[in-house]
Amino acid sequence: MNKRPIVGITMGDPAGNGAEITVKALANPVVYENSRPIVIGDANCMEQAVKIVGQEGKIRIHAVKEVKDACFEYGVIDVYDMGLVDMEKHIFGKVSKMCGEAAFQYVVKVIDLAMKGEIDATVTNALNKEAINMAGHHYSGHTEIYADYTNTSKYTMMLAHDNLRVVHVSTHVSLRQACDLVKKDRVLEVIRIADNACRALGIENPNVGVAGLNPHCGENGMFGTEEIEEIQPAIDAAMAEGICIPEKKPTPPDTVFSKALGGWYDIVVAMYHDQGHIPLKVKGFVYNRELKKWDAVAGVNVTLGIPIIRVSVDHGTGFGHAGTGSADELSLANSIEYAIRLANNKK
Structure with missing residues (x-):
């Protein structure tokens, strides 16, 4: 049983839905059969969440100050208690320092625990970029925090839902700047990361699809030359290293994801943030127009290239309905599953 990986789960912004969906996700006994989860957050917030989602009498919170003090038993949520939230000042849905x-x-704490080897993988609930900047921490998101605190310069994010996986040449930059960042060395770097990510998931011989940047991949230079000058040379170099790119050239962005869904590729290299995010969220985010609610908010975000495992929910803090108990835990459940899979393959 002790071979089960220890998974550290951050609580996310206390004003959001992170604590609620964490309780919901950890109410599934299968999580404890396959892993040893521990929440990095505030015990008081987690106790409040247990009440909000109707798990009183079924789940109790066990506050600890060291990972070794966790009991890792179903029905008990171990919380590495940071004691940072004044519950008298706590307001759901409000951005605060x-x-x-x-x-x-x-x-920061979950990264530290992973770097020290006290936990095997990390999973992050959503934070609010405005709130962390208000607190004096000037980062555009989790990925950049992880890169900084692990001293990593070459990294990217992978979005995944079922068998659709996407990695990005650039993420949190303007679209104008994203076009300028499509350079051979960076594209090659991300192709390598994509190949390694699939192997880390147990895919022995990955097929990598590489999206073009321009409509129709530029039509031989009519609509742009990035495919000719930057992307194709990167593909040629990757194939020379033994990476399998079935089409041997960039694939038009308007068809590459349909092909991936059809099984042509195990992963797609997207050239910028929205090129990769939109197809993943079209597939994973399902809104019921009759009931006027989300039937599914699925998908995970994996940071690749860093020395520790990090998987995140692929949605925001849910400030609009935080504190109601209505948030969907599916993305967090998927994230925990992915983290377990990555940790087991790493071992």
Whole structure:
């Protein structure tokens, strides 16, 4: 049983839905059969969440100050208690310096525990970028925090839902700047990361699809030359290293994801943020127009290239309905599953 990986889960912004969906996700006994989860956050917030989602009498919170003191038993949620939230000042759905500071420190702590080898993988609930910047921490998101605190310069994010996986040449930059960042060395770097990511998931011989940047991949230079000057040379170099790119050239962005869904590729290299995010969220985010609610908010975000495992929910803090108990835990459940899979393959 002790071979089960220890998974550290950050609580996210205390004003959001992170604590609620964490309780919901950890109410599934299968999580404990396959892993040893521990929440990095505030015990008081987690106790409040147990009440909000109707799990009183079924789940109790066990506050600890060291990972070794966790009991890892179903029905008990171990919380590495940071004690950063004043519950008298806590307001759901409100951006605040207090909650931004707490959310940031949860992330710093989970990274520290992973770097020290006390936990095997990390999973992050959503934080609010405005709140962490209000607290004086000037980062555009989790990925950049992880890169900084692990001293990593070459990294990217992978979005995944079922068998659709996407990695990005650039993420949190303007679209104008994203076009300028499509350079051979960076594209090659991300192709390598994509190949390694699939192997880390147990895919022995990955097929990598590489999206073009321009409509129709530029039509031989009519609509842009990035495919000719930057992307194709990167593909040629990757194939020379033995990486399998079935089409041997960039694939038009308007068909590459349909092909991936059809099984042509195990992963797609996207050239910029929205090129990769939109197809993943079209597939994973399902809104019921009759019931006027989300049937599914699925998908995970994996940071690749860093020395530790990090998987995140692929949605925001849910400030609009935080504190109601209505948030969907599916993305967090998927994230925990992915983290377990990556940790087991790493071992």
